[in-house]
Amino acid sequence: MMDTLIVNIGQLLTMEGDGPVKGEKMKTLPLIEQAAVGIKNGRVAWIGSNEEAKTISASHLIDAEGKLVTPGLVDPHTHLVFAGSREHELPLKQQGVSYLDILKRGGGILSTVRATRAASEDELYEKARVHLNRMLSYGVTTVEAKSGYGLDVETEQKQLRVAKRLHQTHHVEVVSTFLGAHAIPAEHQDNPDDFLQQMVDLLDVIKQEQLAEFVDIFCETGVFTVEQSRTFLQKAKEKGFAVKIHADEIDPLGGTELAVEVGAVSADHLVGSSEAGIQQLAHSNTIAVLLPGTSFYLGKRKYAKARQMIDEGAAVALATDFNPGSSPTENLQFIMTLAALYLRMTPEEIWHAVTVNAAYAINRGQDAGRIMVGRRADIVIWDAPNYMYVPYHYGINHVRMVLKDGKVVSERGRGDVS
Numbered sequence: 001m002m003d004t005l006i007v008n009i010g011q012l013l014t015m016e017g018d019g020p021v022k023g024e025k026m027k028t029l030p031l032i033e034q035a036a037v038g039i040k041n042g043r044v045a046w047i048g049s050n051e052e053a054k055t056i057s058a059s060h061l062i063d064a065e066g067k068l069v070t071p072g073l074v075d076p077h078t079h080l081v082f083a084g085s086r087e088h089e090l091p092l093k094q095q096g097v098s099y100l101d102i103l104k105r106g107g108g109i110l111s112t113v114r115a116t117r118a119a120s121e122d123e124l125y126e127k128a129r130v131h132l133n134r135m136l137s138y139g140v141t142t143v144e145a146k147s148g149y150g151l152d153v154e155t156e157q158k159q160l161r162v163a164k165r166l167h168q169t170h171h172v173e174v175v176s177t178f179l180g181a182h183a184i185p186a187e188h189q190d191n192p193d194d195f196l197q198q199m200v201d202l203l204d205v206i207k208q209e210q211l212a213e214f215v216d217i218f219c220e221t222g223v224f225t226v227e228q229s230r231t232f233l234q235k236a237k238e239k240g241f242a243v244k245i246h247a248d249e250i251d252p253l254g255g256t257e258l259a260v261e262v263g264a265v266s267a268d269h270l271v272g273s274s275e276a277g278i279q280q281l282a283h284s285n286t287i288a289v290l291l292p293g294t295s296f297y298l299g300k301r302k303y304a305k306a307r308q309m310i311d312e313g314a315a316v317a318l319a320t321d322f323n324p325g326s327s328p329t330e331n332l333q334f335i336m337t338l339a340a341l342y343l344r345m346t347p348e349e350i351w352h353a354v355t356v357n358a359a360y361a362i363n364r365g366q367d368a369g370r371i372m373v374g375r376r377a378d379i380v381i382w383d384a385p386n387y388m389y390v391p392y393h394y395g396i397n398h399v400r401m402v403l404k405d406g407k408v409v410s411e412r413g414r415g416d417v418s
């Protein structure tokens with residue numbers, strides 16, 4: 001007797017397999033037509049044909065109405081916890097003031113830092129909870145959340161405590177990343193190395209209080225150099241953290257090569273990756289996390305070379321990069337459309353990039369991104385006829401229902417229904 005049986009599934013994307021999916025293999029989408037899924041005690045207990053499902057009893061029946069069913073989406077790169085907003089920067093962008101120039105003027109990240117330092121932990125929690133609810137409504141059941149708007153000992157910990165509380169209280173699983181090395185705060189403009197040392201000294205407390213699993217750094221012109229990033233990430237690894245890096249987002253400094261060199265779990269952005277960097281990435285275990293929403297929102301003509309990365313054999317994931325400055329959107333479905341149009345990724349590659357590969361980019365490959373017997377029942381029932389339709393029809397929310405651990409936690413337009 002199942003707790004829940006989802007029947008009449010037109011296309012079931014199981015994403016079944018083992019490990020991240022690289023290169024050519026991203027083109028083959030494990031799916032079952034006319035399928036059904038049985039759930040017991042929050043886990044997938046049975047997968048089969050709609051015909052076979054007629055012999056199975058369940059306390060709760062969900063009719064997928066012949067439509068698409070997939071694993072819960074995974075967003076492996078967000079700056080979820082912050083205060084304030086940066087709509088006032090939009091006219092500057094329209095006047096052609098670059099992202100790095102706005103930062104240099106004390107705006108951008110530093111503007112969000114001022115607001116986040118001033119906000120209470122509860123204010124940060126309430127605001128992030130609203131964003132997390134919206135991500136859930138878009139079909140996302142696992143999210144990575146970075147700190148990086150404190151840039152001081154107290155506020156970085158405040159942000160990480162908020163992310164931990166959200167993980168403990170919200171349906172969506174939250175994986176925390178310490179991004180204290182996000183920018184050089186105003187008070188340390190003349191001595192960035194002292195600031196970095198202060199962030200290194202914070203690592204012991206973060207580890208002790210289990211406030212983050214990953215450590216990340218913004219390796220960029222006017223922020224942190226490759227040398228500073230190498231030293232910082234090596235120290236983080238020595239202290240037992242997994243590492244990621246904001247690499248080659250705007251200028252091609254060689255962050256991609258550094259990610260492979262230090263054995264980063266993921267290298268993120270990669271718009272300026274060099275040929276050598278792409279080659280090294282393709283032959284490594286580092287996941288390429290691409291953020292086309294940021295290129296789109298910064299009005300860039302240049303996008304990451306996803307086609308080349310996949311053709312060379314890399315495992316590619318997608319994320320929103322949700323943040324108040326360079327990608328203010330929680331909508332991972334819109335990122336799927338941008339990936340089709342500007343990264344030239346096929347629908348089959350895109351679905352790998354928002355499920356299984358995104359899960360591996362935050363070390364959740366064993367728990368999320370696949371529908372297989374024994375795994376957590378994090379499942380999305382779509383109001384879409386097939387998997388190609390979601391990236392094709394943009395600007396709306398195609399989700400009909402989201403199950404987390406086998407429980408319906410979000411329904412179209414009804415937000416949290418648990």
Ligand SMILES: O=C(O)CC1=NCN=C1
Nearest residue numbers: 079109218323324325326
């Ligand atoms: O601008 C922001 O708030 C987030 C960001 N960090 C690095 N790139 C974008």
Ligand SMILES: [Zn+2]
Nearest residue numbers: 077079246321
């Ligand atoms: Zn980012």
